[in-house]
Amino acid sequence: DSGVTQTPKHLITATGQRVTLRCSPRSGDLSVYWYQQSLDQGLQFLIQYYNGEERAKGNILERFSAQQFPDLHSELNLSSLELGDSALYFCASSPATSGGDADTQYFGPGTRLTVL
Amino acid sequence: AQTVTQSQPEMSVQEAETVTLSCTYDTSESDYYLFWYKQPPSRQMILVIRQEAYKQQNATENRFSVNFQKAAKSFSLKISDSQLGDAAMYFCAYGGWDSNYQLIWGAGTKLIIKP
Numbered sequence: 001d002s003g004v005t006q007t008p009k010h011l012i013t014a015t016g017q018r019v020t021l022r023c024s025p026r027s028g029d030l031s032v033y034w035y036q037q038s039l040d041q042g043l044q045f046l047i048q049y050y051n052g053e054e055r056a057k058g059n060i061l062e063r064f065s066a067q068q069f070p071d072l073h074s075e076l077n078l079s080s081l082e083l084g085d086s087a088l089y090f091c092a093s094s095p096a097t098s099g100g101d102a103d104t105q106y107f108g109p110g111t112r113l114t115v116l
Numbered sequence: 117a118q119t120v121t122q123s124q125p126e127m128s129v130q131e132a133e134t135v136t137l138s139c140t141y142d143t144s145e146s147d148y149y150l151f152w153y154k155q156p157p158s159r160q161m162i163l164v165i166r167q168e169a170y171k172q173q174n175a176t177e178n179r180f181s182v183n184f185q186k187a188a189k190s191f192s193l194k195i196s197d198s199q200l201g202d203a204a205m206y207f208c209a210y211g212g213w214d215s216n217y218q219l220i221w222g223a224g225t226k227l228i229i230k231p
Contacts, residue, residue, distance in 0.1 A: 002162075037159075042207065043221050056218055088159055103149045103211045105219060107161035 003027065004108035006091050012114045018079040021111045025072055025093030031055065032074040033105060034066055035090040043090070049074055050096070081115045088112050118143055118215045122208055122222035129198045130230050136183070137193045137225045139208030146170075148212030150184070150191045151219065156204040164206070167191065195227075203229045 003026035013019055025032050034046040045058035049068035060066075063081075068074045078085060089112075092105040119142045129135035141150070152164040167175045167184050174182050179199075183192045195202055208222040 042223050043161075045218060045221075048218065056216055058218070090161060092161070103217055103219075104151070104163065104166055106163065107153075109160055 002106040006108035010112045021076040023074045023091030029093035031094045033092040034076050036087045038087045086115045118220045120210050120220050120222040122225050124225045126226045128228040134196045139191045141210045145212045151209040152193045153207045154204045200229050
């Protein structure tokens, strides 16, 4: 158990809908990362938050947004969903943005999103 | 741009044997971090091992060890006494100042364990 929690584990929805994925980082970790992994694909970095502020952006679609709250949990919002958005969405956390153990990312179990 | 290359899409090994997964990366930095993560069929991403570039000593975690060749920019993972539970996708990742400490991921190597 990495200490990172994600809810829900599974989510089934229809095209055009909006969903919210939730992540709680490990105790003490300030950074949260979101990744997308389609079937049999590698990890695609979406976005990183550090202590409530956006730190880095990857290949995140405009239909997707995220935020990190004062208690450090994070939410990833996916809207106007398309079939191609079906994937496993991971959250990871690390202590800080750079240096030492800060760079080790610990992953949650993921949320499996199915868009029908 | 920083890249991480895993040239072996799939590898297989007999149970109890040793297997080495290769990873090369591209950077001009002298200090950075390298990681191996494992993704079993459950699809959980599990940290296997971590190497800091400034450390000469190769990292080891039980049956898992790395061969870190800094000049060659090579970071291979050796799994000794392979077990059925080692069957998974293995991803190599790089993080350094030039990537803003974001992890750059390889495409992965699927490891099959033959009983």
